[in-house]
Amino acid sequence: MRNLSLSLAIASIFLFGGCQNSKQQEVVLGPNPFIKHIYTADPSAHVWGDGRLYVYASHDIDPPRGCDLMDRYHVFSTDDMVNWTDHGEILNSSQVPWGREEGGFMWAPDCAYKNGTYYFYFPHPSGDDWNNTWKVGVATSKYPAKDFEVKGYIEDLGDAFAMIDPCVFVDDDGQAYFYYGGGGRCVGAKLKENMTEIAEPLRPMEGLEDFHEAAWVHKKDGLYYLSYADNHAEDGKGANRLHYATSQSPLGPWQYQGIYLQPTGCDTSHGSIVEYKGDWYAFYHNMALSGQGNLRSICVDKLYYNPDGTIREVEQH
Template sequence: MVCRTFFLSVSFLFSIVCFGQSGNPFIRDMYTADPSAHVWADGRLYVYASHDIAPPRGCDLMDQYHVFSTDDMVHWKDHGEILRAAQVPWGRKEGGFMWAPDCAYRNGVYYFYFPHPSGTAWNSTWKIGVATSRNPASDFKVQGYIQGLESMIDPCVFVDDDGQAYFYYGGGGTCKGGKLRDNMTEIDGEMKQMEGLVDFHEASWVHKRNGLYYLSYSDNHDSAGQHNRMCYATSRSPLGPWEYKGIYMAPTDSYTNHGSIVEYKGQWYSFYHNSALSHFDWLRSICLDKLYYNADGTIQMVNQTHDEKH
């Protein structure tokens, strides 16, 4: 997330809008961003999202993570709020700044990872918090934060076929990755710079297909009214080095983008956010579209749909 100063009209500040539900964006009764999608053992697809609070004040008011799930990619259940800044014992007393999260599962426990500052000087005090639950969408309790990390954001956890979990995070042009211990709350060894990425900005996400690892992320593109594009690189190792492959999603109508890629019932999907409902950068909405691969494993450009059912 990159904060920008902006102004809102009085009429916009005091407007209250309610939305129905169909097509993209697929959540319309609240503003959401940074969708982290996972398929768990119960057969449902879950999306862990950050929450843009209206009226916005840049990205600092973000708070109150929600979880949504589906079993048909059309009908979505809002499981409600699972965590807010006020529940983080080590967090900044001013609250807010609950940015892009992720979730992982091991041995009956769901691990929810979230970035949050521990001080008023938020940009230099980021920590990656960990909350746990026996349920995928409720009863999360903050356990602490991952020790020894730099002040960066956008946690991503990828669990490989052999059960080894890997942790990635970054921001501001830096992306690092490393192994997680079995307890899922400690780094095993040192974090390593992810080499081979081109114009990395933030929003790292790792998935695997046919033995090939994919690291997707948003770039720094910002010219002529165009904003973050979603790019990707591939490797035969979960920690690289990576080979840059290009862009798989053009800019949306939002200054930022943050996505995840997941397979569900034989179809791959790209999750992302835009500002289609609010037409404003910091009131975003999560979307999804089908994602396709070429025969050589490269990703085709995602066709961003609007108000279309999947």
């Protein structure tokens, strides 16, 4: 009986003590926004081989006049989801040889890694008629947060009107896919091995409902997810929500699933979804620091999936 009691006590310590330790190890996020010293927007989050999570963001300029003043990109990283390092500015419009002379219009970017090189993709107009002259530039580096050099832009993308927000997804087999869109149109295609040219004609992403902009693709348990911002407005002002759709293929067709992030108070919404150290996170921006929808700040919250693969609506904190 004494040995049985001892065994039960040990089991109790293991069961309840183990659960307590597990809870203590759960990641507790810091307050949002997590970047406060400058205004930031359009977070593109990635985990690279060095064990850190990196966020590539656009930069709102204070005092604001409009998105035309956005002119430079910063990179931030963390290894604990609480303490963030600002790696500084990695690119601005003066470094883009084919860009518009007036600068500005450095909107939502993305980054990808393949064969020892980081590829930074960014939208930028090439002329005064900015909304009809968008191009998707490509800068490369051997490092994730410095020494990026503009190599040119992706050619043969067709009609440039309102086509912004590049996203590049690299699948498990190493094949890279390019997506972008705006003004209600979203397209995608395979990329060539060089990561700077499309390998096939762009095709529309079919099955999306109320697409506006901000395409983002991620994969979980063999299922592809395409998330994006809608055209929702409140009181005559932009109040975009973030939606998502799923597919068995990286280029669709997509099955619409619903909204995963409600409006954040900003004029626009833009997000990314990434897994880090076993947890999933939703990145987005809000106006908590400025109180103005065009002076935004990047945020992060936990993202949870239902057993059937659908996404629960994010609780913003």
